[in-house]
Amino acid sequence: MATNEARAARALPAALRLLATLLLLALAGIAQAAAPRIGVATMQPGRIFWERFGHDAIVVVDPATGRATSYNFGFFDLAEPGFVGNFIRGRMRYRLVALPLEDDLALYREEGRGVSVQWLDLTGAQALDLARRLEVNARPENAVYTYDYFRDNCATRVRDAVDATLGGELHRQLASRSRGSTYRSEAVRLASPAWWMRLGFDIGLGPRADRPLSLWDEAFVPMRLADALREVRVGGRPLVASETTILPHRIAPEPADAPRPLLPWLAAGLVLGIAAAWAGRRAPRATAAVALVAWAVMGLLGTLLLYIWLATAHVFGWTNHNLLLLNPAAWLLLPGAWRLLRGRAPGRLFGPGLALVAALAVAGLFLYWLSAAPQDNARWIALLLPLHLGLWAGLGKPGRRGRDDGR
Template sequence: MKIRFLFILCISVFQFISAQTLSPNAQVSILTIGPGSSLNDAFGHNIFRVKDPLNNIDIAYDYGRFPFNEPGFYLNFARGKLNYSIGKSNYRDVRDFYKWQDRTIKEQILNISAEEKQAIFNYLKNNYKPENREYLYDFFYDNCATKIKDVLESTLKGKIAFHEPVAFEQKSFRTLIQDNLDYNSWGSVGIDIALGSVIDKTATPEEHMFLPEYIHSFFGIATHGHSKKQLIDNENTLYEQQNLKTHNSFLTSPLMVFFLIAIIILFVTYKDYKNQKRSKYLDVILFFVTGMIGVFLLLLWFATDHTATAQNYNLLWAFPLNIVLIWKLKAQKPWVIKYLKFLVIMMCLLIFHWVVGIQMFAYALIPLFVTMIIRYIFLIQYFQRSNSR
């Protein structure tokens, strides 16, 4: 009985050691997943792959898991307090999933020592423990891509030297985002409205690596700082996207929708001008919608932990106090004309901020901006005539 027990114990210990220690033939690689069809996967994804045929290991670790079904998910997301976590999957399942989504899969095998491979594997296993899994997500500075860089710099003791890729051009954070989106999509417009001027600053070369595609390009030419040897031993395309992305219908695009809204506002304003009257319903809608958007932007700026929503000059056109004007828009109020002139000045400041480059705004909103200025000028003249009678 004792012999049998010792034999089982030895086998168990051997299996435990084998499962924890990588063989000399093990590989650690970085997977870069191409963009998907929806907004949440439009920027791609990065994954660690640990492969060791001798120990029957082929595992994928990624830092892109989020608790979608957790109570309070949307509130935490809006407040900027959303925790992401590291995930662990069988590599084949990951590969099959992204092939099903028809997303390109590229692999970069790391040119590192056996000790360094083991250090990365140990780090990922320790990070996967329930008490270590979660981290506070930040789209620009702490996400599934930046974690790849952080893990390697930590386990390789900062011995990575990054170099600028050929034809590299430094861009602002906003441009880097919009390069991955159709400017005439609702996702693109929403981002340009919600995110402030802080993302219009030029990102440093290493800050570009908040996007998976730049993890791939920068790591592709990175070197070991001490020896100058290439960090990447080999690159492979494991799956190539088969179908090109289809564009959304122009008829339902933001540019078309805002153009139609602008036409309606211009038509009503022209009729009001010809008939010397004011369509109150139009002004109620205009000031209510712009005011509510302004309140939302203020909350994003001051009531959340989002770093990218600060200093948002969309408030120049979506002014929160417009809500108050709904009940005060009367000719007998002298300050109303001054307030309308103030709104025109705000729109001019918006144009100035755009031209100078302080903040870029959504191109699809241009028809709306033009008609808002025209409507404000009409209201100023209308109230001035009414008060002079």
């Protein structure tokens, strides 16, 4: 009898341990079952210029009700006091908004923009953590942030939220890899359906936009983030468990990567330069009429580039080497061009001004050659440098413009 009682006493702690283990497993299963489903929604580019880069959001599906909430970092208020001024100066205020997924999809459905969701393979604890942090982030006192086109936008906010949930694993896997793209190449590619927007990015971006991007940095583009998520593995398993197309894409697709050869730009520049030199000697009034428009545009663009550098927070437009090609000094040539157009001598300062503008353009070429990390503006140098030299050769030499009376 005593022996049986001893055996029972020894067995009791083991039974309690087993019961506790089973209870913990049951609780873990309940927690896992109660965890929300998390997805990253990617919206394809639209037709309007602010839609060209696409968009994304984080989708959280409540396990109890099945209700899907979209956490969208892309909201801004056009009626906000000073919005236009802040936009121009690069101090835009965006905010995170939590809204029913169906409400968020209404605009994309109407515009014909495709939407897909990548459902993430997260543990219950990770999914709960991300859902709770998004809920806190969406509160009015936390929702507003200072928007940056490249470094802090709707896609980078989604990327960073997922990365925080994974303990930095996303950054570890993406930061050391690159496809060689740059902020300029991605901006020009996505803006390409709108020629004015494409040229605006290419002219307005400075050398900071030309460093090669890691896959982590490249994820400022929502579609690139979706590509990167497909390659990430956590604990030996793909991070993306499945993908679902919610809305079909019914408009023009995302622009593909395309080469930008230098030769056509150089050929056009040489034709313009030779034509300017020849016409300036034989038909100075007609040449002055064309040059008047060209210099006015160059001066305007140069002044804008200078303003971006000195008076805005658009850091990727600072120290823009195109200032040497689209120089505000071109404004100084307008009075002389106007006098030539009227058949009068352009004045004593016109020739030196032409030489200065041409010399600055030549300096742009040397800056490109000598820079360890040059700005990707070789095409603009090839186009505009011959034109500057041609105008100088055609209009800037004494004896080619008639009598100079200094008036």
